Amino acid sequence: MKGALIADELRVSIDSDSDIVSARQKGRELAAQCGFPSTELAVVATAISELARNIVRYAVRGEIVLRLIDNHGGKRGVEVIAADDGPGIPDLTLAMQDGYSTSGSLGLGLPGVRRLMDEFDIVSEFGKGTTVTVRKWKR
Amino acid sequence: MQVPILKQGPYLIATVQSALTDDDLKQLRDTLVDQISQVRARGVIVDVTALDVIDSFATRTLRDVAHMIRLRGAETVIVGIQPEVAFSMVKLGLTLEGVATTLDLEEGLRYLQRSGKRKVQEHEGRPHR
Numbered sequence: 001m002k003g004a005l006i007a008d009e010l011r012v013s014i015d016s017d018s019d020i021v022s023a024r025q026k027g028r029e030l031a032a033q034c035g036f037p038s039t040e041l042a043v044v045a046t047a048i049s050e051l052a053r054n055i056v057r058y059a060v061r062g063e064i065v066l067r068l069i070d071n072h073g074g075k076r077g078v079e080v081i082a083a084d085d086g087p088g089i090p091d092l093t094l095a096m097q098d099g100y101s102t103s104g105s106l107g108l109g110l111p112g113v114r115r116l117m118d119e120f121d122i123v124s125e126f127g128k129g130t131t132v133t134v135r136k137w138k139r
Numbered sequence: 140m141q142v143p144i145l146k147q148g149p150y151l152i153a154t155v156q157s158a159l160t161d162d163d164l165k166q167l168r169d170t171l172v173d174q175i176s177q178v179r180a181r182g183v184i185v186d187v188t189a190l191d192v193i194d195s196f197a198t199r200t201l202r203d204v205a206h207m208i209r210l211r212g213a214e215t216v217i218v219g220i221q222p223e224v225a226f227s228m229v230k231l232g233l234t235l236e237g238v239a240t241t242l243d244l245e246e247g248l249r250y251l252q253r254s255g256k257r258k259v260q261e262h263e264g265r266p267h268r
Contacts (some may be wrong), residue, residue, distance in 0.1 A: 017160040024192055025158065042191060042223035046231060049194040053161075098232055106195045112231035 004070045012052075014084075015061035020052040023064045030066050031078045036138055044078055044136050047116045050109040051082035051132055057103055059086020059129065069135070077118070077137035085129035092124055142167045144174060149181040150251055152244070155189050164200040172207045182251035183208050186244055188219030198233040205238040214254050216240065218247035 010030060012023040027048040028041050036044065048064060055062035062084025069079045089095045096114070101107030110132075114120040119135040140163055144153045151174060153167060171183055185201065187193065193201075205215040216239045220228075228234075239254075241247045 017162050021158045021160055039223040039226050042227045043230065045192045046194050046227040049192050053196060106199055108195050108232045112195065115232065116227065116230050
């Protein structure tokens with residue numbers, strides 16, 4: 001996944017319910033600056049909401065970094081990095097399956113975010129934390 | 140952000156005015172389930188026109204509201220899901236199965252009126268012992 005940063009990045013620290021709302025609102029504003037149509041704005045905001053909630057639910061606190069990026073070919077997009085130093089995910093294959101959840105949720109968060117966005121990358125180390133990086137390119 | 144709940148005839152109408160946190164959603168759920176008996180409402184409308192995101196938690200809570208209200212003997216309709224919100228929900232894999240939805244408030248009221256009439260007819264049509 002390559003992309004150059006084309007504007008200042010926005011950092012939102014996540015440690016409560018209301019941070020989920022502010023992270024997705026800031027993400028939507030950033031994507032709007034980039035000129036995404038309204039359908040895609042909702043898609044980006046929904047993905048951020050799921051990622052931020054995972055932080056609150058599983059890691060208690062973490063950070064969402066929002067960036068406008070360029071693919072060097074004039075294509076612009078938005079990148080969202082959700083990072084925490086929580087317990088990590090013991091089994092990533094399971095966590096990426098629809099309906100799998102250790103918290104009694106619907107279990108659609110991670111696989112759903114992958115469906116919503118164009119690029120999806122996850123790194124998780126048991127006991128050290130999780131970083132999810134997703135991107136949506138403007139068509 | 141509290142969601143105002145109005146009583147109109149036999150119905151409760153909750154109109155979401157702005158983005159809701161998880162706690163706001165839980166509070167809305169509990170208030171509705173509680174108020175339904177206080178005012179003896181036959182139906183509940185949750186107007187989500189103002190929501191720009193309905194994620195997995197919101198979906199689950201709305202579904203819980205509808206199922207709890209049904210167990211209390213009344214009907215729930217979710218009205219006003221925006222097109223881009225519906226798009227994101229489907230992509231995420233979210234459904235509101237078993238929950239009535241309508242385009243807007245007007246259709247929601249009509250739905251409840253119809254379903255109320257159906258209930259009365261079923262009741263009257265039952266053979267007497």
